[in-house]
Amino acid sequence: MEVVIVPDAKAGGELVAEAMVRLLRRKPDALLGVATGSTPLPVYEALAARVRSGAVDVSEARIAQLDEYVGLPVDHPESYRSVLRREVLDPLGLGADAFLGPDGSDEDVVGACASYEKALAAAGGVDFQLLGIGTDGHIGFNEPCSSLSSRTRIKTLTEQTRADNARFFDGDVEQVPHHVITQGVGTILEARHVVLLATGASKAEAVAASVEGPLAAVCPASALQLHPHATVVVDEAAASKL
Numbered sequence: 001m002e003v004v005i006v007p008d009a010k011a012g013g014e015l016v017a018e019a020m021v022r023l024l025r026r027k028p029d030a031l032l033g034v035a036t037g038s039t040p041l042p043v044y045e046a047l048a049a050r051v052r053s054g055a056v057d058v059s060e061a062r063i064a065q066l067d068e069y070v071g072l073p074v075d076h077p078e079s080y081r082s083v084l085r086r087e088v089l090d091p092l093g094l095g096a097d098a099f100l101g102p103d104g105s106d107e108d109v110v111g112a113c114a115s116y117e118k119a120l121a122a123a124g125g126v127d128f129q130l131l132g133i134g135t136d137g138h139i140g141f142n143e144p145c146s147s148l149s150s151r152t153r154i155k156t157l158t159e160q161t162r163a164d165n166a167r168f169f170d171g172d173v174e175q176v177p178h179h180v181i182t183q184g185v186g187t188i189l190e191a192r193h194v195v196l197l198a199t200g201a202s203k204a205e206a207v208a209a210s211v212e213g214p215l216a217a218v219c220p221a222s223a224l225q226l227h228p229h230a231t232v233v234v235d236e237a238a239a240s241k242l
């Protein structure tokens with residue numbers, strides 16, 4: 001695992017976007033796994049700026065979703081599919097045909113998880129997986145004590161994560177779904193390159209536990225210690241407990 005400390009969130013966004021650009025120049029149809037949340041926004045902004053300036057062509061790129069709420073209609077503004085359309089696909093000029101994601105509105109949740117695993121494999125696997133991290137060390141929606149070999153499946157959110165995400169639902173925790181579909185930790189570890197981005201002091205403890213703590217299901221992000229090509233990009237605040 002390599003750890004890169006950058007001065008601030010903007011620098012982190014530039015660094016990660018540049019790594020994506022290098023991959024896309026080598027492999028124009030790369031499958032980029034993307035995360036939601038506030039942390040990756042500077043990456044998406046920096047990548048879109050490079051597309052607008054003509055520095056990179058993303059017309060063949062493909063985008064894979066990490067996780068999704070269960071029970072929200074797909075066109076709900078806070079379904080992760082809608083969020084990724086707004087924050088990633090539209091700014092990059094990519095359409096729905098470039099997108100792979102689980103259907104969180106499918107009544108057959110188990111079937112939706114299995115179909116998504118199959119779709120990822122059929123697409124050749126994720127080339128570059130961008131991750132954020134929860135304050136409790138979760139990646140995707142793999143909450144503490146998730147199996148480190150887990151596959152895409154339904155999970156129940158902790159109250160902490162629902163409270164953290166209430167800001168996207170008018171601050172009303174009651175509107176945050178209880179259940180989600182998430183790529184499993186084992187699924188995430190199959191990506192060829194995994195990049196975890198963390199910024200801000202609120203992530204410092206989770207970063208320290210992931211990078212320097214024991215490999216443990218109680219901190220799902222510590223599973224990245226097993227990955228042959230994992231990069232952790234942190235700003236100085238998020239690195240403060242290393």
Ligand code: GLP
Pocket residue numbers: 035036037038039040066067131132133134139140141161
């Ligand atoms: C959610 C997402 C994660 C994300 C996390 C942190 O739980 N499922 O993929 O990493 O939030 O979000 P933020 O970057 O806003 O702190």
